[in-house]
Amino acid sequence: MTKRIIKQNELNFLKRELKYLEDSEILPASKAHEIEEIYEVQKLSFTKTLLYVGTVLIGAGVLSFIASNWDEIGRTVKLLLIIVLFAACNLAGYKMEKNFPKTSRSLYYLGCLVFGAGIFLVEQMFHLGTNSQNAFLWWSLGILPLSWVLRDKWILLASSLFVLKYMLDGQYLQGINIPYWTLLWIAAIYILNEKIGFSKLTGFVNGLLSLALISTIISYFINPYDNYDDFAYVYGLIYLIIGVALVLSKGKIRDTYVVLGYLVHGAAALLLSFEDSWPLDWLYIPFSILYLIYVLYLINRGSLLSIIILCVMIFRFYLDLSLEFLPKSFVFIIGGILLLGFGFYFEKQRKKGVNVHE
DSSP: OOOEEEOHHHHHHHHHHHHHHHHTTSSOHHHHHHHHHTEEEOOOOHHHHHHHHHHHHHHHHHHHHHHHTGGGSOHHHHHHHHHHHHHHHHHHHHHTTTTOHHHHHHHHHHHHHHHHHHHHHHHHHTTOOOOHHHHHHHHHHHHHHHHHHHTOHHHHHHHHHHHHHHHTOHHHHTTSOOOTTHHHHHHHHHHHHHHSOOOHHHHHHHHHHHHHHHHHHHHHHHTTTOOGGGGHHHHHHHHHHHHHHHHHTBTTBOHHHHHHHHHHHHHHHHHHTSGGGSSSGGGHHHHHHHHHHHHHHHHHTTOHHHHHHHHHHHHHHHHHHHHHHSOHHHHHHHHHHHHHHHHHHHHHHHHHHHHHHO
């Protein structure tokens, strides 16, 4: 029987569960060992590493050679050179798919690099004068279909990162324009990520893309009135609501988006914990109290990330007081006691869960 390839953390989880079933006498010892033998840990492929590093070096070398001799090459030759390199990489990858799949995949990656470099070089060659950020958008669009055809999570991740780079353009962050068309990219990346085998990293980046788009919309409507500092509470409250909604949706959405929710509402709450963020300075006090109560509620439900958020919030207020009234050594001592206390509490909660389960 062909062994099923899994990650090391997945195998560790499987071993713990099999041991529990074995200790509970639900499974005989021999059966647990037999199940464990079906799985094998995914190992780093030395061949893949050589091929991928080689791909990057070849791509960098070829592009460096072209760039260093760029002024001496005619415009027509330049364009043909880019097209031929791109076509050759993909054609060679296609021809080698059956017999040399790893080499084939590395050639496809090289084709993606040549495609992206070609966009920037063509822009320079014809003096298009467009925003360089747009090149990342077209680069993403060009490799997105390839990720679907090859069912490749790394190409899809690269596509999502290029769109995120495009979204970080100043004109969008400042609210001059709203890139509505990126909704199509966000939807396409989400669907492809689900279809070709969900990647947590791609899902996380796509979540950041959605948050960036929301930021451009907020900035667009706030921009005519004043600057960011005067409306920081608007950003904070909107992202706080989004983060809390993602956390409360646990069980209905993937864990990646739940983790993103914790990070978002934690960062938003930290922003809103400063009096300068509010139109009325005193509002940060009732907000901070209510938020800390909510975080304690999440901790009571067994959330490790909420313990980290609570520690950050405590340090944020504690440092304000300690810098004025306490020596620096007390800050570290009390801070360490707080961390140890929360660590002990969380371990105790987990142990209770095990005892009930047993």
